[in-house]
Amino acid sequence: MTTLVRPAQTSEGKGVGDSAVRPDGLLKVTGEFAYSSDLWMAGMVWATTVRSPHAAARIRSIDVRAALAVDGVHAVLTHEDVPGAKTYGMKVADQPVLAFDEVRYQGEPVALVAADHPVTARRAAELVRVDYELMEPVTDAERALDPHTRSIHEGPNLVRHVKIRHGDMAAARALAEVVVTGDYEVGMQDQAFLGPESGLAVPAEDGGVELYVSSQWLHKDLEQIAPCLALPPDKVRLTMAGVGGAFGGREDLSVHVHACMLALRLGKPVKMVYNRYESFFGHVHRHPAKMRYEHGATRDGKLVYVKARLVLDGGAYTSTSPVVIANASYFVAGAYAVEHAEIDGLAVYSNNPPCGAMRGFGAVQSAYGCESNMDKLARVLGMDPLELRRKNAMTTGTVLPTGQPVDGPAPVRELLDALRDRPLPETESSGDVRTLPGGVGNTTHGEGIRRGIGYAVGVKAIGYSGGVDDISTARVILSVTAGKPVLSIHTAAAECGQGITTVQSQIATTELGVTRVVVLPADTRIGDAGSASASRMTWMSSGAVQGACRQLTRELLRRAEAATGRNAAALALRDNAIVDIVHGEPVASIAEIVGSDTLERVYEYHHRPTEGIDPERGQGNAHIAFAFCAHRAVVDVDVELGLVRVVELAVAQDVGKAMNPLAVEGQIEGGSAQGLGLALMEEILVDREGRVRNPSFTDYLIPTIADVPPMPISLFEFAHPDSPYGLNGVGEPPTLSSTPAIVNALRNATGLDLPRIPVRPEDIALNLG
Structure with missing residues (x-):
């Protein structure tokens, strides 16, 4: 059940605010949607990647002769065949296209094989001989910071140290009557998106290449790809292919350069599709973290200060670690007023798999630490959490x-009050084992079950921060087809399943009154739309589409005034017509006003400027906006077996404006489910040698429909003053507070500290046994 809470001044607009049907919805649930892995072209060849089995080794030599001798193999490429820049990267160009001196993590690409058939390519890849000189891997983040530890790259293993100093900590310590300290740890989480990495590269007649690929940010891909191919950007053209979810895992490159290199070498279309095993090595993951939190408060529970040290393991390459650790550090204090703070956030290199963007982007880790320590403080104070x-x-x-x-x-407070006032679920008394922890696989009948309740709040910045000029561009084209107006929208916005194409269509209907809207495929032939990340895409793309539509509106009303003699100020666009808003009657159709013309407008939207924080004290107006979400979790725990059932996960979130309420609800449910996975089951296990032990969905567990509880949602619409329609970001905040709410409920039920997530059965049963 969803409760939509709207302040009285919020008005409904046609299109915007409705639960519009998504055009891709039916195709996806019936299995007919074309993902990037479904791409096909006559004459194409298949490519695969040779990857390092070692986490740390020097490359002595690479022998490709046996692979090239296989019938059906077209090419085998190594670093010597990279036509341009040998490295790329989201923030720092430190990641090799193909390893050339050493490998720094298990699964690092070393060579490429293209063949007539994917099985032939894989078999030939097994014949590539790489002579490795093994090195001792650095897999402990704290050890990586030791100056005596081997450098992963030249220089220290520190990616970035974020220092935030606010207020007067010496005075704050004197004021604090109660101090609690906690050490907390977060495991490495995978995005577990639906479709593995895939793409199709097609050589172009002008010597360039066209790439059809699943991505979160086409223009950032282009920025990295073109130098590696030694081509000007206008000769590398990217088009968005069907994306099966992203959650940050498609911000970094995967098949992109490799497929293009082979297509240019062979003059043939080249398709690359990772299998699920390879996908675990082919994208970044959520940073594992070790954190120490210290909260000081008065005896009546007023927070005085927070002190924290966060260490995030960024793995072998930089990726987005510099901004992930910044984001984690920004929100150490959580959604609370704290006048004094001392925060140190460190991101480090290691020989573990590279980590980067994942839903919540650092704020997930710090929210878990903050909310865990808040419950600890409540226990010490004897106060209701x-x-x-x-x-x-x-x-x-x-x-x-x-x-x-x-x-x-x-x-x-409004979010917390909504959760407080919501009735708690009743205790199950049916005896149905499906309602017990462990479900039908349980070996007990309800003995030793305890119920717990936990709360958590999350806060996160929306959009790019730290002085980055966030931008989104839209082109809208109005024409008449079969006597009816048709509006085409062209942006580079990545549709990753969040519904941005539907929202764009809703905006066009609201602004122009045109009911026939076509959203063209996203590509790099239009200006940058930025990344489908930071919960920014709806805000930024809505601003761009709204701006372009309003420019068209002015032109249409100007023409209508000239054609009808009516004052443009008294006219509006509605239901494919020009309407006199005073008399409520149509005066002309939009099709008549447009005639045989094609009207086009391009609009470039920027949000208000931000600034970077200073390096010594971390002070600055770094953010454009903030979004908030709160959860109340109710859990049943079998303390003898350590099994957990989340009975209910109630949510309260401010979304500014629910552009498409049904889609908003889906985003909140999805983010909450990912938070549940991090709380109870999801972790990539990496051993001391840097080897991933569970690169499959057999051993990497994610929530199923049997694990996801009822999620009653209270949506609040407190309009943001700076955004289009007052909307705010939605996708990430539920991921912040769902995890600590569940673990706080487990603590409430068991009395255990449970400092590490995901919480495993042995963490409960062995400690209470």
Whole structure:
């Protein structure tokens, strides 16, 4: 059940605010949707990757002769065949296209094989002989920081140290009457998206290449690909192929350069598709983290200061680690007012798999640490954990540890109150084993089951921060087909399953009154739309499409005024017609006003400027906006077996404006489910040699429909003053608070500290046994 809570001043607009049907929905649930792995072209060849079995080794030599001798093999490429720059990267170009001096993690690409058939390519890849000189891998993040530890790259193994110093910590310590300290750890989580990495590269007649690929950010891909191919950007053209989810795992390159290299070498279309095993090595993961939190408070529960040290393991290459650790550090204090803060966030290199963007982008780790320590503080104070949160809840005007005041809505108390006032689920008494922890696989009948309740709140910045000029571009084209107006929308916005194409169509209907809307495929022939990340895409793309549509509106009303003699100020666009808003009557059809013309407008949308934080004290107005979500988890725990059933996961979230309420609900449910996975089951296990032990969905567990509980949702719409329609980001905040709410409920049920996630059965049963 979803409760939509709207302030009285919020108005409904046609199109925007409706639960519009997604055009890709039916195709996806019936299995007919064309993903990038379904691409096919006559004469194409198949490619695969030779990957390192070692996490740390020097490359002495690579022998490809046996692979080339296989019938049906067209090419085998190594680093010597890279036509341009040998390295690329999201923030720092430190990741080799193909390893040339050493390998720094298990699964690093070393060579490429193209053949007539994918099985032939894989068999030939097994014949590539690489002579490795093994080195001792560095797999412990704390050890990596030791100056005596071997460098993964030249220089220290520190990617970035974020320092935030706010207020007067010496004075704060004197004021604090109660101090609690906790050490917390987060495992490495995989995005577990639906479709593995895949793409089709096609050589072009002008010597360039066209790439059809699943991605989150086409223009950032282009920026990295073109130098590696030694081609100008206008000769590398990217088009978005069907994406089966992303969650940050498609921001970095995967098949992109490799497929293009082979296509240019062979003059043939080249298709690359990772299998699920290879996909675990082919994209970045969520950073594992070790954190120490210290909260100081007065005896009545008023927070005085927070001190924290966060160490995030970025793995072998930089990727987005510099901004992930910044984001984690920004929100160490959580959704609370704290006047004094001392925060140190460190991201490090290791020989573990590369880590980068994943839904929540660092704020997930710090939210878990903060919310866990808040419950610990509540226990020491003898205070209700919900009331402790309400007492310290952030409000509009609260100054963050970075010195920035929150100038938009900050309805933290309202979210908590909605959860407090929602009735708790009843205790099951049916005896149905499906309602017990462990389900039908359980070996007991309800003995030793305890119920727990836990709360958590999350806060995260929306959009790019730290002085980055966020941008989105849209082109809208209005024409008449079969006597009816048709609007085409062209952007590079990545549709990753979040529904941005539907929202764009809704905006066009709202702004122009045109009911026939076509959203063209996203590609690099239009200006940058930025990444489908940071919960920014709806905000930024809506601003671009709205701006372009409003330019067209002005032109249509100008023409209507000239054609009808009516004052343009008294006219509006509605239901494919020009309407006199005073008399409520149509005066002309849009088709008549457009005639045989094609009207086109391009609009480039920017959000308000931000600034970087200073390196010494971490102060600065780094963010454009903030989004908030709160969860209440109810769990049943079989303390004898350590099995857990999440009975209910209630959510309260401010979304600014629910552009498409049904899609918003889906985003919240999906983010909450990923948070549940991190709390109880999801972790990539990496041994001391840097080897991944569970690269399959047989051993890497994700929630199924049997694990996901009812999620009653309360949606609040506190309009943000700076965004189109007052909307705010939706996708990431549920991932922040769902995990700690579940673990806090487990602590409530068991009395255990449970400092590490995911919580495993042995963490409960062995400690209580």
